[in-house]
Amino acid sequence: MIDDVMDRDYSLEGPCGKQAAAKGLVSAQWFACTVDRKQMKQLMQRDDWQGLKYLGSWLLLLIGSGTLAYFSWGSVWAVPAFLLYGLFYSMSDHTSHELSHGTPFKSGWLNTFFSQLSAFMALHEPVYWRWSHARHHTDTIIVGNDREIAFPRPIRLLGLFADFFFLKSGTIELLRIIRHAFGSVSQATRSFVPASEIDRMIRVSRLYTLIFAGTVAWCFVIGSILPALFIVLPHFYGAPLTQVFNITQHAGLAEDVLDHRENTRTVQLNQLLAFLYMNMNYHVEHHMFPMVPFYNLPRLHALIKDQCPPAHAGLSDAYREIIPTLWRQRKDTRFYAKRQLPAPVAVSPVTGASQQQQRGYA
Amino acid sequence: MSHWIAACAVDDIEQEDVARFDHEGRTFAIYRSPDDAFFATDGVCTHEKVHLADGLVMDHIIECPKHNGRFDYRTGKAQGAPVCVSLKTYTVKVEGDRVWINLD
Numbered sequence: 001m002i003d004d005v006m007d008r009d010y011s012l013e014g015p016c017g018k019q020a021a022a023k024g025l026v027s028a029q030w031f032a033c034t035v036d037r038k039q040m041k042q043l044m045q046r047d048d049w050q051g052l053k054y055l056g057s058w059l060l061l062l063i064g065s066g067t068l069a070y071f072s073w074g075s076v077w078a079v080p081a082f083l084l085y086g087l088f089y090s091m092s093d094h095t096s097h098e099l100s101h102g103t104p105f106k107s108g109w110l111n112t113f114f115s116q117l118s119a120f121m122a123l124h125e126p127v128y129w130r131w132s133h134a135r136h137h138t139d140t141i142i143v144g145n146d147r148e149i150a151f152p153r154p155i156r157l158l159g160l161f162a163d164f165f166f167l168k169s170g171t172i173e174l175l176r177i178i179r180h181a182f183g184s185v186s187q188a189t190r191s192f193v194p195a196s197e198i199d200r201m202i203r204v205s206r207l208y209t210l211i212f213a214g215t216v217a218w219c220f221v222i223g224s225i226l227p228a229l230f231i232v233l234p235h236f237y238g239a240p241l242t243q244v245f246n247i248t249q250h251a252g253l254a255e256d257v258l259d260h261r262e263n264t265r266t267v268q269l270n271q272l273l274a275f276l277y278m279n280m281n282y283h284v285e286h287h288m289f290p291m292v293p294f295y296n297l298p299r300l301h302a303l304i305k306d307q308c309p310p311a312h313a314g315l316s317d318a319y320r321e322i323i324p325t326l327w328r329q330r331k332d333t334r335f336y337a338k339r340q341l342p343a344p345v346a347v348s349p350v351t352g353a354s355q356q357q358q359r360g361y362a
Numbered sequence: 363m364s365h366w367i368a369a370c371a372v373d374d375i376e377q378e379d380v381a382r383f384d385h386e387g388r389t390f391a392i393y394r395s396p397d398d399a400f401f402a403t404d405g406v407c408t409h410e411k412v413h414l415a416d417g418l419v420m421d422h423i424i425e426c427p428k429h430n431g432r433f434d435y436r437t438g439k440a441q442g443a444p445v446c447v448s449l450k451t452y453t454v455k456v457e458g459d460r461v462w463i464n465l466d
Contacts, residue, residue, distance in 0.1 A: 027410055041379065044418040101430045106420070127443070134429045134444040138410055196446055291418055291427050 008143050008255075008333060010152045012188040017144025020256060025142050031259040032288055033304040040289070043296045043303075050295040051104035054278070055114050058095060062088045066230065073226060082229060086238020087276075090166075092121035093235070093242045094278040100130055103293040123173040123235060125180065125208055127201035131193045137290055141255050141263040147192065151251045153333040155326045160247075166239040174212070180205035245277045248318045252325030252337045260287040262339050266301065266311040267318045284308055309339040365465040369402070372459050380424060380435075382415030383463065390452065391415050392461060393435045395422060400454045401435050402463045408440070408447035 009016045020026055035043075065088055069081040096118035098104055105111040119126040132147050139145035150169075151160070162168040179185075180202055185193075193201060211231075218227040225233075254262040266284040274281055282297035285304065292300050305311065312318040325337045369383040375394040382405055383390045389405035391414040403424075405414055412428040419425075424435045431445030438449035453464040 029411070040416075041418070046420070102425075102432075103430065130443045134409070137429055194446055197443065289427070290430060291425065 008153055010143055010149055012144065012147060012191050014144050017142075020139075020142050020144055023256075025139070025256055025258065026145055027138055028258050030140075030288075031261070033307040035289075035300075035303055039303060040292075043289070043300050044291045044293075045296075046103060046106040046293055047295070048106050048110060050293070051106075051110060051114075054275075054295065055095065055104065057275075058088065058091060069229075082234075083238065085230075086234040086236075087241060088238070089121055089234035090238040090242040091276060091278070092118040093124075093246070094276075094280055096122040096124045096126075096129075097133070097280070098278055098294050100124070100126065100133060101290055103291065104295075120208065120211070121231075121235060123170060123177070123208075123232075125173075125177050125201065125205055127197055127204055128176070128180070128189065128193060131197065135192045137287065140260060140287060141250055141253070141257075143255050147188070149250070149255075150246065151326065151329075153255075153329045154331060155329045157326075157330070160326070164240045164243045166236045166243070170236055170239075177205045177208050178212075181209035241276060244315065245273075245280065247322060248281070248312075248315070249283050252322050252329065254336050254338070259341075260284050261308050261341055265318060266308065267315060268311050268313055269315070273315070307342060309341060366455070366462045367465055368460045369454075369463045370461050372400075372456060372461055375400075375461070378419050378421070380415050380417065380419050382413055385465070388465075389413065390463060391424065391435070392454065392463065393419060393424065395419075395436075400456060400461050402452040402454045403433070403435055403438050403449040407431060407445065408449060409445045414449075 011017075017026075062085070065081065065085040069078060069085045072078040072081040095114065099111055099115035099118055102111055102115075104114070115126065119129065136146050136148040141149055143149070159168040163170075183202055185198055185202070190198070215227050215231055219225055248265050248267050250264055253265060257263055261284055264284045264287050267281045269277060269281045279294040279297045280286060282301050285292065285297050285300045286294075288304075289300060301311070312321070321337050325335065328335045367385055369385075369390070369392055370381055375381045375392060377394050377398060378396045380391050380393045383392055383402075384405075391403050391405040393401045393403075395401065403414070406412065407414055407426040407428070409426065409431050410428055412426055414424050414426060414433075416427040417425050418427070419435070422434055422436050423432050423441065425432050426445065429444045431443070432441035433439065433445065433449050434441060435449070436451075438451040440446055440448045455462045455464075
């Protein structure tokens with residue numbers, strides 16, 4: 001662990017990143033729970049039907065709530081209808097994330113279709129985001145290397161609350177896409193997006209920017225904000241539950257460790273919430289084995305839960321840990337919620353179940 | 363000059379799966395395709411230090427277990443982000459019950 005940095009510098013070009021590299025924390029080998037190869041192979045299998053069941057349902061809910069919102073426009077019923085539409089629209093944050101891993105579908109075209117749709121809705125320009133997220137999985141919460149550390153210490157409460165309506169992150173995403181559309185790419189971005197991908201990132205950013213501009217123009221032409229209430233803005237006004245989910249992923253946990261059980265949180269949710277969150281409540285499992293599609297994460301959890309700290313029993317249990325931790329981190333940047341790790345699992349000479357660790361599976 | 367090495371037994375790899383083979387400090391991945399042909403590539407992903415033998419074989423694609431980058435293991439060609447650099451491939455032959463790999 002890095003324990004001698006009082007003022008953490010989370011930028012990708014700052015001293016913390018270099019210090020982490022010197023300590024062997026960058027592109028390092030991570031701990032992985034023991035899972036038999038045959039079982040893991042089954043868990044990694046992709047299934048079009050499972051993917052379609054989820055993403056088709058999501059699309060139907062989106063279209064249904066959007067229709068309700070459209071026809072209720074002008075009445076008081078428009079408020080709950082649009083909030084419902086925004087809630088489903090904001091689920092694109094989770095769907096685009098999972099689709100960027102390429103795991104929901106066996107058929108590539110289905111993955112591509114839903115990926116393009118949800119990436120735009122989530123304001124995740126896909127080229128930038130794919131590489132940023134790959135770095136996040138390589139160096140999860142390694143200060144100065146992971147661009148996706150959402151809760152740097154000391155915690156900024158204003159930003160945290162603003163993101164209940166996607167105001168901080170959404171503004172950053174929008175401005176970066178527009179900046180990229182004009183061909184301006186920062187050195188930090190170039191540190192994780194390969195040179196060969198920069199032109200494609202700029203082209204996609206231009207397309208996104210054209211759609212943003214077209215939406216604004218459409219609003220002006222018809223003299224109504226209605227078009228923007230259907231695209232782009234729903235991710236803002238519909239964001240509260242997404243933010244409630246996202247905070248649970250890593251907030252308040254250890255930095256600069258090579259074990260997802262210490263820097264990532266798994267929370268048990270009921271079926272409705274797990275659906276809305278696309279099973280990303282199994283976040284330790286997702287980080288440790290990103291090859292496993294979301295619909296198999298509950299099975300993976302059952303297999304490895306004895307090798308992990310106890311999962312939080314619901315959102316309230318998770319927030320009982322998160323809120324006091326973040327509050328204290330306002331002033332004490334060394335403080336974090338320490339997870340209790342179970343004793344290591346013995347090697348099985350019969351099944352060779354520890355083989356993945358020997359192979360460096362992470 | 364050929365440099366053939368016996369890598370593993372045929373039965374060590376199921377159809378549509380991959381196995382790891384280490385030799386003189388190098389790591390290789392050996393694949394058995396759905397149509398029962400064998401192939402070999404370098405064993406570590408060109409994007410990050412991850413063993414491809416822990417990944418998933420789908421038809422003629424190997425998917426890296428860490429970042430879901432994909433390669434066609436017959437040609438080694440990278441299939442898209444986050445992998446850009448292709449894998450080196452090696453000639454493979456089956457003699458008896460053994461899979462041999464030509465390291466040259």
